[in-house]
Amino acid sequence: MWSSVQRWRGVALIGATSAVAVWLAASGQLVLYIHPRYILFTVTMAAIALVLVVAAVASAASRRRRDDEAPVSRGERALGLTAAAIAGAFVIGMLVIPPATLSTATAQQRQINATAADLDALDDAADADDATVARFTVREWSGILRQTSDLGFFADKPVTDLIGFVAPDPDDPENVFYISRFVITCCAVDAQPLGVPVHQPGWQAELPVDSWVRVSGEFGANPSESSLQPLVVLPDAIEAVEQPSEPYLF
Template sequence: MRRETQNILLVLLGGALLKISFSGTYLRYVKPSHQWLLITGGVIMILLAAVSIVRELRGNRDLDSDHGPDDDHGHSHSARSAWLLVLPVLAVFLIGPPPLGSDSVERAAGNRPEVPSTEGEGSTVFPALPAGDPVAVTLSEFSSRAAWDRGHSLDDRTARLMGFVVQEGDDTYVARLAIGCCAADAFPVKVKLLGRELSHLADDSWIEVDATLRPGSATRDNSYVPSVTVHTVRGIPEPEDPYEH
């Protein structure tokens, strides 16, 4: 590959990293704590391209440029492969892939693994919830408390849950995707909504729900997905960070 092409690719890739870092769209791909890594990577790529361009303008060559002018012809396959790096750049600049949503949740439900029996295992007493109702709880924490809390901290409490709508047959869920590192390792967390007719809610629309847990609803048979009785539902804008961490 010609050195000019390498410089162009470095500038494009570095610019794409900086764009998603400063625009906030990096939250669709990685955790908030990774922003500085993306910025560092983007700056390094652009600096490398700048150094190479300056050296070219001064008539210098890198120490490893020991090949002749016709050498590009012998590496046409490598050059074509390298140009594939432009595809994610174009996706970032022109398309802006959306965050994962209801499709990912439904696919995970369709490939649900066998859940091992954990009767009597993993139960613990969770810290007390703040006083006052409704109490804002993430879906991950709500699901964990519903399945494993020996102290039954959610009983007779109204929880405020936020997530996007997932319609599965006749059932309606509020869901989020939790990530450990990036969107590639995302896994769904969902809560079944009961007590009101909610089939009119569109998939992937964001809602805030005030609801109470139906004790004992999170079982091994349903992969520990709790059910709640809904009191109120409100449509909300998609948050800046669509994932739980």
């Protein structure tokens, strides 16, 4: 019995992990963990692993084996069973617990807009037509705000249907929140939070933290005396929306 556990533990875990990766890709949820550019590679490698697992099982079933291994000590047995249990619990958890996007807790740990200085954003916005400005996401607006606080620059550049999740401004959480998104370069481990400040006194009464919203309005001087953000969106409309199928920006 123990020799079988030792022999097939790794094969079973590789197979289960690969199956989880394929399942996440098929259900459209793998994008919650990795950049879309890596999905094809990941699925291909997982499929190859599954083929090899099937081949290993078929090969073992085609011949009879005798267990002639040396006796296993109690410590080795316990260590092996513990490792298998931990790995098995991880795989089962991936299947049972629905994948979730990164949240405000992660955004606060990694500091919103620490990487928002997109050097091309300001120049691109200066020459952009109305249709292009209307398509700006949190990525573009946060990059622009990091480079200028000149209200004249924003005079003819309204915010249109900006979508993100709600994260409180740490300096004035009563009156200002960030409409936020995570930007991913490789996978969720390197995700960096970006956000655009919105002035809406008493927003907590209607907008739960981490809820997704669509905001339209215009930039103006921040009325808050506590917030460190010089400019904020003064909203004309704030609407609750469903989380996008691709919640991250790439």
